[in-house]
Amino acid sequence: MSEWAPKRFWTKAEVTEVPGGHSVELDGRPVRTPAKAALVLPSRDMAAAVAEEWQAQGDKIDPMTMPVTRSANAAIDKVAHQHAEVADMLADYGDSDLLCYRAESPQELVEREAAAWDPYLDWAAETLGARLEPRQGLMHQPQDAEAMARLRAPVHAMSDFELAAFHDLVSLTGSLVLGFAATHRARDPEEIWQASRVDELWQEELWGEDEEATALAKRKRDAFLHACRFHSLARS
Template sequence: MAAPKRFWKQAGAVQTPDGWGVALDGRPLRTPGKAPLTAPTRALAQALAEEWDAQAEVVDPSSMPLTRSLNTAIDRVGEKHAEVVDAVAAYAGSDLLCYRAPHPEALARRQAEAWDPLLDWAARTHGARLLCAEGVMHVAQPEEALARLRAAASAHDPLALVALHELTVLSGSLVIALAVSAGELAAEEGWKRSRVDETWQAEQWGEDAEAAAMAARKRADFLAARRLLDLMTDPS
């Protein structure tokens, strides 16, 4: 299917009875499900408009992460909040931070330095102490810890949950995602800590160009998810 072509001259944020929206040449945008594209803050609506204004002759949805996220929150997550929470919470059962390299010692030490403080934060903040194991063999996590982390995810409203889902899937860690969502960890630092193993491998064997390009795209989406959380609470 051919990509849609740009048909508008100007995009702008507009105030609506339900919040803020985006208009293309004065015509309000709707989601793919035909619902009004409504943002909770002017700052987010303005950022959405900038995504649309940045499109060239052909529309590239991959370059519009904020628009994608808001569409998803409105069309899908609002009605399936519990299902999305379950999908996010499932990551806690095999959280990246819980699987450690038995060797080499330098890698194991680097993992501990990056990940132990986050596991301690989850235990202190959410009462969820996850267990660690060496290697890739599955370790069963305490049911109470899993329930507490699910509750933390469930506390996110639909739009924040979309951001949390992105942070979790891209990092492989619900703990990292919750820490970034809560502002405990800066997005760039969260991404860095999720890439301890990959960074180590690149240092030892060199970086594959294709893998590096994919990592760059994922990093951009990870940072965009944190930006969404900032914009949806921006009072300006």
């Protein structure tokens, strides 16, 4: 038995200018979020991407084929109402950043992590003015408070839409630094994503590829690349 899905009721999805930004209308009717808030988007490019998703729907609406719309809804219905809390949660990743917790052995993995991660820590020190220090082992060791404060401020300064994207960039990689690298376009998004998977790729080389793990990694990669795109749309 198939699950119920809302049916398409419009012919044309169009971008429209509204106070504070842009929105999308379906045959002249404004799109609203699941919480019934006005869908006011920060850029015409984002509105065009949302309109394209609505226009591409078939007879039944499938939210899973509308990633930009879903992210915009999250920014308006969720992030906007708890911006400071979300920003603090993401900034806290810096104190236990993936890039700072290094293997003690084998030496090949130690060297592989250093080669992949040290350039990002150097970039953060130069670009963001915050030097995070790597540690060997899994025991938590707090980072410098001043460095953490310098990383926290730009997170709080993000718009609701930027922060919605940043949430996924950081949580998917486990790294505040990689999240910033993605938003600053420090390197190609695919390269940044691969940097977050150094340990996983090492395990795959040792034990072979696991189908479920590979499928999960692909879903996470797709979500990461979408978050990169959504952040770009929020600033275009």
